[in-house]
Amino acid sequence: MTVRVHLSSNLRGPTDGIADIKGSGTTVGALIDDLDHQYPGLGDTLRSGVSVVIDGLLIAHPQYHQLNDGVQVFFVPQSAGG
Amino acid sequence: MTITEPKPSYKYVGTRLVRPDGLEKVTGRARFAADLNIAGQLHAVVVRSPHAHARIVSIDTSAAEAMPGVKSVITGDDFPAVDSSHRQYDMCVNVIARDKVFYEGHAVAAVAAATLKQAQAAAAAVKVDYEVLPAVLTIDEALADNAPVLHSHMLTRGAEPPAEAASNVAAVTRFSGGNIEAGFAEADIVIEREFSTKPVHQGYIEPHACVADTGQDGYATIWCSSQGHFNVRSSTATLLGWETTRIKVMPAEIGGGFGGKTTIYLEPLAVALSSQAGRPVKMVMTRSEVFRATGPSPSTKIRVKLGAKKDGTLIAGDAYLVYSNGAYAGAGGMLGAMTVFESYNIANFGVEALDVVMNTARSAAYRAPAAPLTAFATETVLDEIAEKLGIEAMELRLKNAVTEGDLSTMGFPLARIGFVECLEAIRSHPHFNAPLAPNQGRGLAAGYWFNIGESSSATVNLNEDGTATVVTGSPDIGGSRASMALMAAEELGIDPHDIRPVVGDTEAVGFTDVTEGSRATFATGMAVVQACRNMVVELRGRAAKMMEVEVDDINWVDGHAVYVGNGDSASGSSGDSAAKESLSLAAIARKAKRTGGPLTATGSLEAHGAGPAFAVHLCDVEVDPGTGVVRIVRYTAAQDAGTAIHPSYVEGQIQGGVAQGVGWALNEEYIYAPDGVMENPGFLDYRVPVASDLPMIDAVIVEVPNPAHPYGVRGVGEAGIVPPIPAVANAIHSATGCRIRDLPMSPVRVLEAITAGGASANGS
Numbered sequence: 001m002t003v004r005v006h007l008s009s010n011l012r013g014p015t016d017g018i019a020d021i022k023g024s025g026t027t028v029g030a031l032i033d034d035l036d037h038q039y040p041g042l043g044d045t046l047r048s049g050v051s052v053v054i055d056g057l058l059i060a061h062p063q064y065h066q067l068n069d070g071v072q073v074f075f076v077p078q079s080a081g082g
Numbered sequence: 083m084t085i086t087e088p089k090p091s092y093k094y095v096g097t098r099l100v101r102p103d104g105l106e107k108v109t110g111r112a113r114f115a116a117d118l119n120i121a122g123q124l125h126a127v128v129v130r131s132p133h134a135h136a137r138i139v140s141i142d143t144s145a146a147e148a149m150p151g152v153k154s155v156i157t158g159d160d161f162p163a164v165d166s167s168h169r170q171y172d173m174c175v176n177v178i179a180r181d182k183v184f185y186e187g188h189a190v191a192a193v194a195a196a197t198l199k200q201a202q203a204a205a206a207a208v209k210v211d212y213e214v215l216p217a218v219l220t221i222d223e224a225l226a227d228n229a230p231v232l233h234s235h236m237l238t239r240g241a242e243p244p245a246e247a248a249s250n251v252a253a254v255t256r257f258s259g260g261n262i263e264a265g266f267a268e269a270d271i272v273i274e275r276e277f278s279t280k281p282v283h284q285g286y287i288e289p290h291a292c293v294a295d296t297g298q299d300g301y302a303t304i305w306c307s308s309q310g311h312f313n314v315r316s317s318t319a320t321l322l323g324w325e326t327t328r329i330k331v332m333p334a335e336i337g338g339g340f341g342g343k344t345t346i347y348l349e350p351l352a353v354a355l356s357s358q359a360g361r362p363v364k365m366v367m368t369r370s371e372v373f374r375a376t377g378p379s380p381s382t383k384i385r386v387k388l389g390a391k392k393d394g395t396l397i398a399g400d401a402y403l404v405y406s407n408g409a410y411a412g413a414g415g416m417l418g419a420m421t422v423f424e425s426y427n428i429a430n431f432g433v434e435a436l437d438v439v440m441n442t443a444r445s446a447a448y449r450a451p452a453a454p455l456t457a458f459a460t461e462t463v464l465d466e467i468a469e470k471l472g473i474e475a476m477e478l479r480l481k482n483a484v485t486e487g488d489l490s491t492m493g494f495p496l497a498r499i500g501f502v503e504c505l506e507a508i509r510s511h512p513h514f515n516a517p518l519a520p521n522q523g524r525g526l527a528a529g530y531w532f533n534i535g536e537s538s539s540a541t542v543n544l545n546e547d548g549t550a551t552v553v554t555g556s557p558d559i560g561g562s563r564a565s566m567a568l569m570a571a572e573e574l575g576i577d578p579h580d581i582r583p584v585v586g587d588t589e590a591v592g593f594t595d596v597t598e599g600s601r602a603t604f605a606t607g608m609a610v611v612q613a614c615r616n617m618v619v620e621l622r623g624r625a626a627k628m629m630e631v632e633v634d635d636i637n638w639v640d641g642h643a644v645y646v647g648n649g650d651s652a653s654g655s656s657g658d659s660a661a662k663e664s665l666s667l668a669a670i671a672r673k674a675k676r677t678g679g680p681l682t683a684t685g686s687l688e689a690h691g692a693g694p695a696f697a698v699h700l701c702d703v704e705v706d707p708g709t710g711v712v713r714i715v716r717y718t719a720a721q722d723a724g725t726a727i728h729p730s731y732v733e734g735q736i737q738g739g740v741a742q743g744v745g746w747a748l749n750e751e752y753i754y755a756p757d758g759v760m761e762n763p764g765f766l767d768y769r770v771p772v773a774s775d776l777p778m779i780d781a782v783i784v785e786v787p788n789p790a791h792p793y794g795v796r797g798v799g800e801a802g803i804v805p806p807i808p809a810v811a812n813a814i815h816s817a818t819g820c821r822i823r824d825l826p827m828s829p830v831r832v833l834e835a836i837t838a839g840g841a842s843a844n845g846s
Contacts, residue, residue, distance in 0.1 A: 007493070010255050056495070057691040060536060079599065080413055081447065081533070082448050082599075
């Protein structure tokens with residue numbers, strides 16, 4: 001399935017600054033694999049220290065998170081706390 | 083005072099249960115890590131570097147080993163070698179130095195002896211030969227072209243083009259949106275200011291302490307206080323090169339953490355000493371050690387530039403942030419970049435943040451790490467814009483505040499948030515329009531923090547009398563036991579006094595991440611709810627057996643299994659659907675042996691959907707124009723808790739955040755001598771606010787439920803420390819006309835600004 005992807009501005013190096021792209025996969029991990037094929041190097045950028053926001057939910061470790069039709073996946077830096 | 087929007091009616095959630103740990107703590111019976119003693123234990127002392135930067139040429143422990151009572155001495159050589167590419171390299175070499183020391187107080191060896199005095203004497207006899215290296219003690223020195231490079235492996239992450247040479251810049255982070263040049267060109271007013279801040283300590287009263295006992299079987303038990311005992315276990319295992327299962331960590335009560343106990347310092351040393359000596363080993367840091375060797379906040383240099391239209395609409399923002407994380411890489415700059423403009427809609431923005439290293443203690447998290455400092459910059463520049471445009475500070479914030487659906491700095495639409503509700507709560511508070519006396523001023527500021535989810539586990543055991551034990555893996559730092567009991571009571575339908583909330587050790591409950599990011603009540607609460615709901619499924623099944631009906635005909639209502647079928651199969655109901663049967667939880671628990679065995683249920687999850695928290699503070703100060711002394715005379719703090727599970731604890735978190743933030747604003751700073759030695763490592767010279775320094779802080783709980791949590795929880799532990807610094811700074815300006823942009827705003831600095839006629843310490 002194809003989903004819409006938004007990259008936060010600090011993650012756009014491999015896309016030459018493009019923020020909104022598309023990719024396919026049934027999980028976030030598979031989606032990252034597909035994005036890496038399209039934009040070499042983006043996989044490394046998205047596999048470490050990056051969370052996603054899907055349907056308003058912040059997901060810190062999304063690799064195996066299932067994707068549904070029509071969702072938009074926002075890749076954002078991982079936050080922390082004290 | 084609590085302001086709520088319509089929400090479900092709860093029986094127990096939102097009540098003020100007497101805290102389960104209260105009696106033990108107020109009577110002095112609660113056992114903190116330093117209170118534990120084991121028969122035959124040794125006492126251990128750490129040998130620390132007197133130099134801020136040096137190469138370790140040699141360590142001679144022979145004299146120490148020969149001293150009376152000494153049972154073991156260890157150095158970095160007693161631990162497995164660790165490569166700089168290792169995921170936890172920084173933690174490993176911070177706990178005990180290998181070839182170099184990177185700050186004054188860095189651990190180089192440890193000694194265990196029969197008595198503390200013997201250990202201290204032996205530690206003094208350890209001979210360390212250092213080759214002293216030039217120390218980097220300020221951000222400017224770290225960034226200088228000819229700066230000594232601390233770590234030869236440190237290539238700047240995020241650099242474009244990729245870094246090829248090592249430097250003191252660990253990482254660079256850039257965020258942008260819109261067209262920043264066009265944005266500033268459209269602005270009717272542009273204000274750009276620079277800020278500087280010093281490291282401050284979390285200031286927990288309880289020092290780091292632990293007891294470790296390594297048995298002849300090679301398994302170790304550690305008693306310690308921390309913000310996450312599973313992390314103590316895994317980090318200690320990593321440093322020792324052990325399998326995780328060889329270590330059991332027992333959580334002691336914790337006397338404050340505030341982020342500073344999310345990492346470890348002593349435990350691997352204690353285990354190694356105990357392993358070598360064959361005896362339990364106790365370690366307790368002195369206050370001086372706590373200051374010199376454990377996590378202060380980063381120091382910073384920040385430049386913020388904001389542009390606005392005449393009507394107050396923010397249209398452009400630019401920020402340059404430098405965070406020093408001490409001796410090793412940290413995430414201060416990244417987190418600063420993620421927070422500096424997050425509270426407001428600014429169509430055109432750019433942020434560049436650097437994380438740098440220097441020869442001071444490795445920084446650790448401190449409540450909402452990085453955010454209080456970016457708020458200091460953004461909120462005071464906003465205040466200046468409001469003043470110059472003739473718009474009320476409150477109106478400017480309301481006009482630009484982010485709401486549900488607005489885009490985060492990181493590009494995603496924000497879920498339901500309560501920023502505007504917090505602003506309105508302050509605006510409608512009697513404090514907002516109360517008159518001020520001479521030399522008094524009022525400051526307004528807002529703050530934001532993400533909050534996080536992560537992994538949590540819980541186990542619920544029903545006892546044969548119908549009471550329950552709820553076991554979680556989150557240390558109780560801010561009242562989590564009471565909150566867990568209240569959520570469990572709501573789910574099970576029994577009185578919270580019949581629930582015993584317990585913090586389980588690493589072998590008594592499933593893995594649970596560190597308590598940080600205000601996650602315990604949110605994420606561990608979700609695990610408790612999940613465990614209770616699993617328990618209710620089991621209880622309905624047991625009740626169905628007892629009633630001889632189908633489980634689908636059983637509902638769980640207010641602590642009872644209620645038969646809601648048509649009565650055909652209900653034992654003794656004679657087919658009358660109106661004669662519903664009901665069994666209490668206690669009745670089901672009493673028959674557990676006959677219906678399938680003990681009643682236990684677990685919940686383990688990775689919590690998604692942490693809800694961002696906003697806080698808005700209003701501060702009145704009185705400034706003595708002759709001395710520069712600032713006194714806080716009134717303080718009101720509103721914060722969106724989502725849902726306040728236990729309102730007293732929420733208020734306490736808000737008040738604690740304010741107290742620490744006021745200390746950060748007015749008094750606290752690490753003072754270093756030119757050689758990098760900390761000059762004020764004690765509470766006499768490093769002054770935290772005490773009760774007499776503060777008025778009663780009016781905590782206003784705003785409840786805009788987080789839709790991702792079964793009870794709407796957001797987490798409240800951190801947002802309260804974000805606004806105080808700018809709130810105090812804006813209040814000082816209101817009272818004196820002086821804008822102070824360097825922390826702390828000490829009497830000397832305030833007096834200098836007043837004497838200079840209202841000019842800021844770094845230019846107005």
